[in-house]
Amino acid sequence: MEKVRMIIKRELAGWKTWHIVWMILANLVIIGVSLYQHDTALSILAAVTGVICVILCGLGKVSNYFFGTINVILYAIVAYKAKYYGDVMLNLLYYFPTNIWGWILWEKNIDQKTNTVYKKRMTLKQDFILLFVSVVSVFGYSYILKLLGGNLPIVDSMSTVFSVIAQVLMIKRFTEQWIIWIVVDIVSVIMWFVALFNEGASVAMLLMWSVYLGNAIIMYVKWRKETKSIVSEA
Numbered sequence: 001m002e003k004v005r006m007i008i009k010r011e012l013a014g015w016k017t018w019h020i021v022w023m024i025l026a027n028l029v030i031i032g033v034s035l036y037q038h039d040t041a042l043s044i045l046a047a048v049t050g051v052i053c054v055i056l057c058g059l060g061k062v063s064n065y066f067f068g069t070i071n072v073i074l075y076a077i078v079a080y081k082a083k084y085y086g087d088v089m090l091n092l093l094y095y096f097p098t099n100i101w102g103w104i105l106w107e108k109n110i111d112q113k114t115n116t117v118y119k120k121r122m123t124l125k126q127d128f129i130l131l132f133v134s135v136v137s138v139f140g141y142s143y144i145l146k147l148l149g150g151n152l153p154i155v156d157s158m159s160t161v162f163s164v165i166a167q168v169l170m171i172k173r174f175t176e177q178w179i180i181w182i183v184v185d186i187v188s189v190i191m192w193f194v195a196l197f198n199e200g201a202s203v204a205m206l207l208m209w210s211v212y213l214g215n216a217i218i219m220y221v222k223w224r225k226e227t228k229s230i231v232s233e234a
Contacts, residue, residue, distance in 0.1 A: 011063045013115040019059060022218070026051050026211045034204040046074035047208035054212055057170065058178075058219030060116030065103040072096050078202055082195050085150045086141070086160040094164060102171040109173060119227045122169075122176045130165065130176075137161045152191060159187045175227045178220030185213035 027048050034044045049071040056064035072095040079087035109118045122130070142157035150156055162184045169177035188209040196206050 007062075010110070010115045011061050015059075019055075022215075023052070023055050026055070026215070030204060030207045030211065033207055034202075037203045039202055039204045042074060043078050043202035043204040046071055046078055047202075047204040050075065050208050051211050051215075054181075054215050054219075058215055058222060060114070060119065062103060062106045062110070062117065065099045065106070069096065069099045072099065075205075078205060082192075082199065082202070082205075083150060084156055084191065084195075085148055086145050086153075086156040090160045090163055095167065098167055098171060102167075105171055106173070117173055119173050119175060119223055121227045122174050127176070134161060134165060137164075152194065155187055155191050159184055159191060162187070175220070175223040178216050178223060181216040182213065182220065185209055185216055189213060 030047045030051060031044060034047065049067045053064045053068040053071050056067065072091040076088050076091040079085075079091065106117050110116070111118050138154075138157050138161045141161055142154045145153035145156050162180050166177050166180035166184055169180060189206065192202070192206040192209055196203055
């Protein structure tokens with residue numbers, strides 16, 4: 001029990017006023033609009049746990065993986081109903097196990113002074129390799145999704161491939177993860193916007209990805225400032 005208390009104390013340490021305001025405001029908007037639009041409890045819960053996860057990640061808190069694990073299961077169900085099979089496979093076959101992996105690695109890289117995870121940046125060489133792998137993977141996976149009959153295969157592929165890459169960068173604590181997340185979030189906002197107005201899909205999912213986008217921009221600025229003098233090899 002003592003270890004549990006220490007972990008909780010660590011996760012609650014270092015919060016600033018704007019962190020709390022951002023967390024509360026983002027979730028209130030999602031819950032309020034979703035209830036007004038009569039969205040399902042499943043979609044709302046998926047959106048809320050997802051928002052909590054990405055904000056905690058941006059703050060460098062290991063507890064983001066707890067909420068992230070719940071989110072990936074719920075989101076996979078919602079995505080399946082919308083026929084976004086790439087997102088379904090991404091969440092169940094990739095996010096779920098890598099959340100466990102990330103949880104373990106982040107626990108080993110905690111800054112005891114700030115109670116947050118150590119952060120770092122990529123090298124220029126790593127940036128070029130990442131770009132090449134991303135482009136090849138997006139076009140290759142979009143072809144597979146097209147064969148499966150999924151909606152918006154190229155958009156779905158971009159969302160999936162960039163999410164895979166961003167998750168790896170997140171686990172390795174690279175600041176550049178937020179640039180990739182921004183791309184993922186823009187693509188996903190478009191994807192769920194189309195689904196909402198064409199098929200009446202979940203408004204909570206559209207709001208969730210919109211909050212993700214705003215959070216990614218905010219956290220990129222935050223992490224970049226904190227890693228200004230740090231460039232690390234993988």
